[in-house]
Structure formats: structure tokens, C-alpha cells
Amino acid sequence: METTKKAIILFSGGLDSTTCLAYAKSLGFDCHALSFRYGQRHAVELEAAKQIAQALDARHIIVDLPISQFGGSALTDSDLPVPAHQENSEIPVTYVPARNTIFLSFALGWAEVLETYDIFIGVSAVDYSGYPDCRPEFIEAFQKLANLATKTGIEEERFRIQTPLIHLSKAQTIQLGTELGVDYSMTISCYQANEKGEACGQCDSCVLRKKGFADAGLVDVTRYVH
């Protein structure tokens, strides 16, 4: 009896990673969605992630990451010495240093335990915010690293970092997801969604998303604050 191949999907509950999850599912993978709680995210977004994972029949884990400790904010652990000074106060609240590197590392750890070799990440090099860790070169370098870092990787170079959206515009991503039956009203992209999961309509992420629906010629099902 053949078992279904497992895949790990880095999953925020946003438009891109939901499309990515739906795509991995359409390929026949047994999907394992991995989300992170790392300070700046609203609980409502993780709640959305949970519901979407359930709707798409994926196993879902939320991992607590204390990345915000590095952001220069007061450290939460009372055992830790508070930094003497901050060199850089210009890092925005939404910026997470080395984010995709850290996320992919965790995915790799889980993958090793599950004996899974396919890791999906919904990065796009077309409509993105300019972060270096969304580019194809970065993904290729991580895949190489994954195969050097692990038992199976060394023997067979089996790890694959799958990026189905990397050459898609936001509009194309939305078209793909729509064909796959994604209900985008469940997804939250907004950096500052409110407790009801309503989007501000004005942040970077909202503007990209709005334009995506418009360019795709589809009705924007996002719930905006009025």
C-alpha cells in the first residue's frame, strides 16, 4: 500500500500561503501547515490560519518564536539582561530579521522528524515588498543548505524548497487559488487587521492585495473596515 507523500507548508493564513497550501494539496500531498506566533501578529490571523488549515484538511502546528527579543524591545524573560543600548532604532515593527531563514529552518527540523522532503513557501519575486529572502537565489541557497544539514539530504539531496508562486504576480496567484477553490474571504493579509479580522485597506499588504483582485478581474472578497 502506498502512503501519501507528506509536505510542510509555511503558513500564515494570508493570501499567498493559503494559495500555496491549496496548491500542495492539489498535487496530492498530505499537508502539514506550520505557523509562527512571533510577537507582532494578531491572534485573529492565527485563528484564521487554524480555520483555513481545517477547511483544507491539513495538520496544523503553531510554534512560538521569540524573534521579537532581537527587535530591541524590552526582553520579556526576567533572567535575561536588558541590552545596554540599541544601535538601530529604524527597524519597523513589522520587520522580522532573518525571518524566512528562521521559518525555513524550523520547517526543516519538522521535516526531518516527519521524514518529509518537500517544503512549500509562498514567496513571490514579482509582487513583493523587496525583502532579500524572497528571491530565487535565497531559496536555492536554502535548499542546498538543507541537503547539507541533514542525514537524508547528504545521501540523496532529497529536500526541495517548493515555491509555486515565485514567478506569479498577485493577480496570477489569486487566479490560481480561485481555480483551486480557495475562499479568500477566510484569509487575512493586512498588517493591522482588527479583532474581527477586518483589513485596514491602506497598509502595503492591503494595497498589493486590492490591486491583485482588480488586475485579476475578480471581486475582492476581503472584509475591510468601514
Added chain:
Amino acid sequence: METTKKAIILFSGGLDSTTCLAYAKSLGFDCHALSFRYGQRHAVELEAAKQIAQALDARHIIVDLPISQFGGSALTDSDLPVPAHQENSEIPVTYVPARNTIFLSFALGWAEVLETYDIFIGVSAVDYSGYPDCRPEFIEAFQKLANLATKTGIEEERFRIQTPLIHLSKAQTIQLGTELGVDYSMTISCYQANEKGEACGQCDSCVLRKKGFADAGLVDVTRYVH
């Protein structure tokens, strides 16, 4: 006025990372030691790490990592027994999935915030336990990744993953540390040290350490259980 260059040192409070920290300090770096609490059985080593960092005048942060959520290692999974030392080339059950990848990713995140470019890790490709993520190829791949993942990296390829112990035997590491004035009685290497910080004397890590002191012709100051 020139400011002292900062460095991040991955720091467990063990023999290797303590030597690494002392070495970075001897090079004149302003040392930032990074430890992780990841469900390891030998939690007493974090207390040792704190004291050593203080003694060596390094800033020290302990980050909570929920790696054990993934299971799969005798170091973090209390259902798996820590085996006695075995002479074979297989990757041992004490291997923590993707550990150094995850640790280095966090170091990179902190480095970005601190505007630091030197990350020290005390891996050795000589006397080691056969973990794939201790090899020079792995380190080189991570350095490449670091420079692709970050803004400064792309522009100047400034990140350096420094591995001063990579070609040293355990005995040579101990000799180096002794020359640098390291007090090895403060360090804990044992995979299952007890609450007093006493070593079992039988696990992989203890056997390597014992042999190191013997080969170096130095008195083994480790506190063993009797």
C-alpha cells in the same frame, strides 16, 4: 573614536563554545553570547552558560525554542534514552533535527539587529559526533545563505561564520582554551549532567571530553558523578 566590533557567539556553556567565546574575546570582539533553551535534558548547562558569560564579560541572551515540539531526538525527547558512547559512523539518536541551522538562523536575526557580521560557532570536524551540520560544507553553505538573506549581505558579502575550532581535535581545543585562561571546571559538556552540574562520564560527549584532556596531557577538571 572607533567602536569595538561586535560578534555573536553561539554559546551552550560547554567546552567548545566556551573556548570559542574566549577566542573571540581574545581577538578583541565585543562578545554577544546566544544560548537556547530547547527542552534539552541538560538544562543545568544554561546556568553554567550564564556564569561563564559573566566571567568572560559577554552580553548573554537565552532564547526559548520549542524545537522539542517536533520530537525525534534523545536530547529533547524524554521517551528516548541517551545511549552510552558508540564507536560507529552513524548519526546518533542525540542528533537534534536541523539544530545548527536553527541556531545560526537566530544568530543571523540578532546579527542583523545589532549590525554585526561575525558569528562564531564552536563546531569541529575532527572530534565530533557525526552530525552533518558540523561539517565545513554546511558552514560554507550557511555563510552563503546569510549573505543572500540580508540587505547588507547582498551589497557587501560581509557575514562571516567563524569556526575557529573546525580543524582542531578536542585536545587542541582544550590546549587553546587553557592558553586563553578558560576555567573548564565551569563548563558542562555532558548530555545528562545532574542538577549539581556533575557529568555522567559515559555518554558520547563525556567520552570525547575525557579523551581530550588525556591527549592534551592536562588534568581533567570535570566534576564527574561518583
